[in-house]
Amino acid sequence: MGSFQVRTDLALEARESIGEAESELRGVKVDEYYREEEDVRVTKVTIDTKNAAKAMGKPMGIYVTMEAPAMVEPDEDYHREISKCLAEELLKLLPGEDSEQNIMVVGLGNREVTADALGPQTVDNLFITRHIVKEYGKAAYNCNKMNLLSALEPGVMARTGMETAEIVKGVVRETAPDILIVVDALAARSTKRLNRTIQITNTGIQPGSGVGNHRNALTKESLGIPVIAIGIPTVVDSATIVMDAMEKLLEEEQGLDAVKLLSRHASPFPELNNMYMTGKDIDAVIKRISYTISEGINIAMEMRME
Amino acid sequence: MGSFQVRTDLALEARESIGEAESELRGVKVDEYYREEEDVRVTKVTIDTKNAAKAMGKPMGIYVTMEAPAMVEPDEDYHREISKCLAEELLKLLPGEDSEQNIMVVGLGNREVTADALGPQTVDNLFITRHIVKEYGKAAYNCNKMNLLSALEPGVMARTGMETAEIVKGVVRETAPDILIVVDALAARSTKRLNRTIQITNTGIQPGSGVGNHRNALTKESLGIPVIAIGIPTVVDSATIVMDAMEKLLEEEQGLDAVKLLSRHASPFPELNNMYMTGKDIDAVIKRISYTISEGINIAMEMRME
């Protein structure tokens, strides 16, 4: 393989690009099931070995992908269904189901750039409870078991002068949550996955992915607590999409091999660095899907109350 | 030429794509000058004949382009210089220099989509005077001659259910401005013109151009008053950029002719419809360049006071 790397934040796509047969060989496990009622395909990709991690370009861990084609539609009832699916899948990955926990949600990204505002808009609609329970006890919610939910929007480095990871680390140390849930906009390889795929992973966030690169590692290793990342691809990397379009066209037309052609270039599209591609109705989409995620987290918290 | 149309809102780029020699032949006049102090290249393209308009894919009229490479930098003093250039070029196109006029600025686009928010953010910083002069007279500003400035942000059809042109027409009929200035985000063909080129034209706005297609004609013909359009390209059309990248790569590599190849396809990249490409720091850029335009308009109004 040459120096041109297809860029995707989705383990599902990473696996597709290295081929099914090869991925199984190398220790990538895949389980799929279909939720008929909600028309959601759930794929669980488990990367068990260092070799598999290297081949996939993703750290070891579990990646659950929910593909929900109708998620781009403005159907409120359907979004409620997706939120419930998300709550269930999220709970499977959240450790310590039986005990009360202090959970912090971090909304990554830049509120001022529409396609990157998924994280910030998600934290806007969370049902925050930590300060109430701290002050009035669980009695305030009439329950015996209650998680404490807090939320942080760290902002972006160009405006803070600090790495996102510095801000998150500091607040985690001071307020000592048991678990971190990180929400972020992702980049997909294929336009057909845009805004209709949710990925949940227990690997946290690695440097260099995401729309704006506004972060470095947010992982169990760096923070000392489990980090669950929830993401939806809202953009396609510009170089990737050019590459895909060329591949399709050249093969159709002339049987040329675009990958081979491109792999001879270290950086075939320098003018596309720092550019991204997104849909024209991205504002309405982000408003809807951020609400779907925040409701998913709210429902998951409610399911753990007693 | 085939069915694939390179898409650009800039007359400058339209002329480049049909070739210099051909454009002159067909009646496109071009005047250029360089403002050394501000490092701004000003090009005036005049389309005089119907044939020229057809060849260029742009209506007859005057298109002034200011290329200011440093406009992407966060240098406040430089932006002030650009605003002054813009004011001067704008005044050359504004009719009725000697009389007091009622001027309405319309900020087109979608405030919620960062790359499309140029128009709305521009009207945020205008020095609005119409209501003051109507109520207190010119005495309020200690002057003998004073234009009345008003502003409108019509919003986008998905949120209003109305065409932008319907809203603008209605308000124009009711408040009877003498001149309309329309500000909008444009699409360029080349990434190198993004956010550093200002186009001013006396042709108004035609259907089908712009980021989100949120409008139909805003022209002297449709509104009954002169319409000056000011625009800055903030996005590149996705299909265009793919096409450009392919062209470059294929020619370098194999001498293939990408245009010919693409022209055999009616719609070579259907999955790129309704997508656009923009830079990752677009929020900071839009904030800056919208302020540069609003200051340009404010200075132009001030220069007409007496």
Add this chain to the structure above:
Amino acid sequence: MGSFQVRTDLALEARESIGEAESELRGVKVDEYYREEEDVRVTKVTIDTKNAAKAMGKPMGIYVTMEAPAMVEPDEDYHREISKCLAEELLKLLPGEDSEQNIMVVGLGNREVTADALGPQTVDNLFITRHIVKEYGKAAYNCNKMNLLSALEPGVMARTGMETAEIVKGVVRETAPDILIVVDALAARSTKRLNRTIQITNTGIQPGSGVGNHRNALTKESLGIPVIAIGIPTVVDSATIVMDAMEKLLEEEQGLDAVKLLSRHASPFPELNNMYMTGKDIDAVIKRISYTISEGINIAMEMRME
């Protein structure tokens, strides 16, 4: 009575301040009922005569007030109930129930001032259909009867240089809706009605009321079509609240008559002009109650589909 006028946008409060007995005498009819399930008290005040209008300081017409104390709470299910009540009460006042209609919603107020953002935030969440039906017909919604809904956020005079009424009139003439629904933040006399009372009236909007005075008449008389106004008090007039507090304290303490005392002054609190008073959690409140109104309008439109 002296020159000091207690200021309120609520017909309910206007009636209280002139006394029950007197109001009946003068031709103000009052019907009340209680919706037990939703804990909402509905009061219908009908002003039938010019005398009554003068005594009440409100134009002739019907004023329906829904008092819903729990509306300040963040209970989503309860807000859904209130939205349904609102839809029902709104439909009673909307003319032409049997035919398809073109309805425009106008969100008055200043989006940038939290307590005044009720109208703008309401239009953000409407289900806009006019452009879809115009382009694809009712088939797009699988129905035989369908209202066309459009929406307008005219902004405030300080930013547009135009009266709100000028903008609305122009757009109404151009797009020819059958009915106008106007949403606005109101001023109450009593803090206990803040954010928990909805007033619906068929009198439209009169000059001089509301938080920011950003309008003049929007009425059937001025626009030629029925105008229904929906409002929620989000602020208390500063002079009013001072007056109320004094009244209470003085009577308790010394048996003094504050009204008499104040009525000797033409403008007892000049420094309070252009000031208003609101709650510290007004951002969360406006977000919730604007959604309650937009859902009420959406449900009303749905109930008219067939």
Add this chain to the structure above:
Amino acid sequence: MGSFQVRTDLALEARESIGEAESELRGVKVDEYYREEEDVRVTKVTIDTKNAAKAMGKPMGIYVTMEAPAMVEPDEDYHREISKCLAEELLKLLPGEDSEQNIMVVGLGNREVTADALGPQTVDNLFITRHIVKEYGKAAYNCNKMNLLSALEPGVMARTGMETAEIVKGVVRETAPDILIVVDALAARSTKRLNRTIQITNTGIQPGSGVGNHRNALTKESLGIPVIAIGIPTVVDSATIVMDAMEKLLEEEQGLDAVKLLSRHASPFPELNNMYMTGKDIDAVIKRISYTISEGINIAMEMRME
């Protein structure tokens, strides 16, 4: 004195309310000077003893107040003058003038409540340098001495579930700034000081003051580094204004002593708790004065470069 406490965040007003003679006696030092060119009155109140602190209801330290009546006007050049004054006064209070320093600005308050958005809007316009210097060195700015500026907007407890102080402490520990500058909206006693007075103090922020009470102590004691607080009163406490209006009216009218009257009540206006009063044009005012502060800080940083 009774239980009714006049509430103000301004040391200047606290001193006025206890009387000049008494304050001097108790160890409150006052220095005044007038900057004629900018029409700014600067008052430096120094509280030196615990007794003085108790009498004033403010911690020991220095409070510099800049009264700039024209600050409410939309005059850009004047605001630039005020920013320069602010920069000079700020530098006098900033320790360590000769060395390079790492300075963090914290914008307190709620971005969603207009009158409380002073802090968040200030950090929007700062010239942030920490991440650039960390990555590229001072060479990036062509200088030998350069402060590192970073900024944090911690948000409000209702949205984060955390005390502002927890968030700030955590980030301070992680990123180790040398000095903290905290910007916040204040409450004044008198409407005549609204939006035209800047207070700078080296005492930091104490619990219980400010518009929304969204914080507890941010002081040298709690954070381990010097904390400079910059504030502008944007609201008047509702109970305070009622009290002032009554006092004025009663004295004029009947020679009654309102303070004596009110001091007999523990909480004379319970319905005014959690309410505040502000001006109707607060959006335009906050936009202007937050820019005046951010420019003041930017200029101060520039004056320390070499």
